[in-house]
Amino acid sequence: MEADLRRYIRNNKSEWASRAMIGIGVPVGASEVLPYIKRYSAGGAFSNRGWRARTLGPGRSTDTTQNSTYIDRTGDLKFEVNTEYRMNLLKLFSGVINIKGALFADMGNIWLFNKSKDIQGGEFDINYFGRDLAISAGAGLRFDFSFFVLRLDLGYPIKNPQEPDNYGFSFNKLRYRDGIWNIAIGYPF
Numbered sequence: 001m002e003a004d005l006r007r008y009i010r011n012n013k014s015e016w017a018s019r020a021m022i023g024i025g026v027p028v029g030a031s032e033v034l035p036y037i038k039r040y041s042a043g044g045a046f047s048n049r050g051w052r053a054r055t056l057g058p059g060r061s062t063d064t065t066q067n068s069t070y071i072d073r074t075g076d077l078k079f080e081v082n083t084e085y086r087m088n089l090l091k092l093f094s095g096v097i098n099i100k101g102a103l104f105a106d107m108g109n110i111w112l113f114n115k116s117k118d119i120q121g122g123e124f125d126i127n128y129f130g131r132d133l134a135i136s137a138g139a140g141l142r143f144d145f146s147f148f149v150l151r152l153d154l155g156y157p158i159k160n161p162q163e164p165d166n167y168g169f170s171f172n173k174l175r176y177r178d179g180i181w182n183i184a185i186g187y188p189f
Contacts, residue, residue, distance in 0.1 A: 001024050002022070004019065004020075015087075016085050016086075017189065018084075019082045019189040021079070021081075021108075024113075025076045025113070040078035040110045042073070042134070043057075048109075049106055049136055049138055049188075050135075050137070050138065050155040051134065051155075056073065057134075058123075061121045062120075076112055076113035077111040079108050080107070080109075081106070081108060083105050088100055089101045089141075103137075105136070108133065109133055111124035136158055138156055153183075154179045154181055155180050158171070
């Protein structure tokens with residue numbers, strides 16, 4: 001089951017877009033997890049942009065494959081809230097190419113439906129809900145060619161559920177070199 005609520009407030013030269021998304025997948029029968037194709041992921045160009053794709057979550061679990069270059073974190077539950085302020089910056093070639101700027105903030109995570117001994121802290125627990133939420137913020141450019149949009153975002157992790165100190169807030173990761181670049185086609189929502 002999924003719910004995706006969106007709100008767009010448009011002006012002549014700007015737009016404020018917001019989204020709230022919740023998804024729940026329940027494994028049935030003898031299955032302890034959902035099929036891979038039905039599982040949720042977090043991070044990347046269309047999710048929490050302060051993390052690379054599929055590197056956030058589940059919950060507050062830490063990466064057990066630190067020496068591996070293969071990272072693929074998935075879950076059965078997803079909660080995400082995004083907001084983005086989009087503004088016109090420049091029109092080129094009589095408006096054929098519109099360059100737009102954006103400021104954004106993302107919050108959310110994924111969780112496991114059932115507790116797993118292999119992924120400690122990955123299951124959903126209402127007592128840790130606030131602790132498990134990841135927050136990122138950043139800025140980006142949108143190159144609107146009228147038939148498609150090329151998007152470039154730079155996101156920074158503000159609150160990391162895997163950080164044990166300071167309730168996960170990681171303001172020391174706000175240096176330019178610690179940002180995550182995301183390139184995509186189309187708007188994130």
